[in-house]
Amino acid sequence: MNDKPHWLDQPRNLRLLWRGFLVVLVLTVLAQLLVDLHPHFEIEAVFGFNAWFGFGVCAAMILFAKALALLLKRPDDHYGPGDD
């Protein structure tokens, strides 16, 4: 490894990446004003459907998984120590 930190290790670049990501997010939603998405189902016709639906179901799945973990989470040597 050389001494120069990897470009991904510089906080300035990380901030740039985040900003770029947020700009792209906004652009994908705004692009909907230019492109007809040919909604087939009624719910699809709601503005930004894929954006809020994607975000919402992902949040829901994470919360559901965390709730399930309360019941089913165990230390990883539950079935006896692995040999690795």
Place this chain on the structure above:
Amino acid sequence: MTDGLLHPALVLIVGALLPALLRGNARKLAIVALPLVALALVWQVPDGPVWQARFLDHTITPLQGDKLSRLFATIFALMAAGGGLFALSQPSRVEVPAAFVYAGSAIGVALAGDLITVFAFWELMAVGSTLVLWSNGRNSSYRAARRYLMIHLLGGVVLFAGITGHIVQTGSVAFTHMAPDSVAHWLILIGFLVNAGAPPLSAWLPDAYPEGSWSGTVFLSAFTTKTAVYALIRGFPGTELLVWVGLFMVFYGIVYALLENDMRRILSYSIVNQVGFMIAGIGIGTEMAINGAAAHAFTHIIYKGLLLMSAGSVLLMTDRRKCSELGGLYRSMPLTTVCGTIGALAISAFPLTSGFVSKSMIGQAAVDGHLLTVWLLLTAASAGVFLHAGIKFPWFVFFQKDSGLRPAEPPASMQLAMVLFAVLCIAIGVWSQPLYALLPFPVNYEPYTWAHVLAQLQLLLFSGLAFFVMLPLLKRTPTITLDVDWLWRKLLPAAASSVQAAWRSARQAAVDGLALRVNRSLGSIERRARHDARLSNTGSTRSMATWVLVLLLGYLLLYYL
């Protein structure tokens, strides 16, 4: 009847002896060339029966071709070649030959025209895959291989019962469309679903696959579940139950993968998730849906192979498998990082990757059938794929925190295998026509419309936002999540040992009781046998002779009366 064409499956199965016997460069050549020979033979298989023979009063067809068969046989052979290349530096002398038997049997199932041949190759597949697991040599692999074999032999018995019943009822051994309308057909369906990783036994898959070696798991990921997908497409297209089974698998895979810490177990849960999409497509059963399921099986084998190759490289170079101990590997393993990320984008169905052109056909089939609930669930699941495999896997393995590990890139053969599969992921995504031409039905579908690309980007990028916003909730802990394998890893052994303990104490009590009684009887015999006891009297010979005389006289008297 055979028309002189070699059976591609047998070439690979018998040829597996070569890498077992050869050494050095000849072995390496055999490992890469054999699957390619099998691949060339697969493309020679024409439509209709090729090999036929009489077996137990039935005409079996061990080699039969059509587009669906050739599609699956093609990807199985391709995967054997890619996996073989990746495994060239594998020191185990058992693994690659076992993997070739495994891959050859999968090709055998895909090219089988009758159920007897299907069953024979089905069981051989279980043997080959168990050996692949076993050859890893660790105790944990050995135990996992035993559990794996147990489930697959169980599935095999169910399948055998179903096939026997089907042959008795219909008199036909042909492997064609069936419906779950009789006990026999239900048993066949269940036998297929066990191998597909369907509930309630899905747990065998994430239990066993992560215990393979760094290259073994690459082979394991490809054949068993996708052979089951093939068998379901052939046998049970349009069975509505499969839609719901598939949707369950999709969400099961996501939720369990979100909680998982072992990088290859994350990818194993995601196999169940991806096979769920295919099975839901088979359940929808239209031409579009079947094309989608078949195409998705094809692309999935490639990108899941690629993902597990990148995970295998990390495992080989770091000897670590837990996300909580990994991270920051992009610094010293840039090629592995890029290849793993391409696999992650492909599984997420990002535009310009193979997953985009295959999975979207299943969603389109739901739209065409006006199945709103199914479509909403499939769309939610697509977002979830990006969450659990598309970002989670590369993020925790290659980025995340700096784990301090600075492993080198893996050996050149492994890098080459990864690059080739990464190129395939993108090539199919950019240029989908060659894949579409191989599908069982004519394809009337254009994946790249502005609407489709934009909708998919919105869905995926906002899923990505959800991942990073909720990252604190996803922090990895050294834990596992209980699954149904708890039943046969904890409950059954516990029940068995308590039954054993109860049996032992009952036996002890019985033995003790018996001993007490024997002692008592011995005591009473002793008492009665004392010299002054009644039964111990010694009578005289004279009195005995007198009594015998009395008896005989009595007898004589009775005789004359």
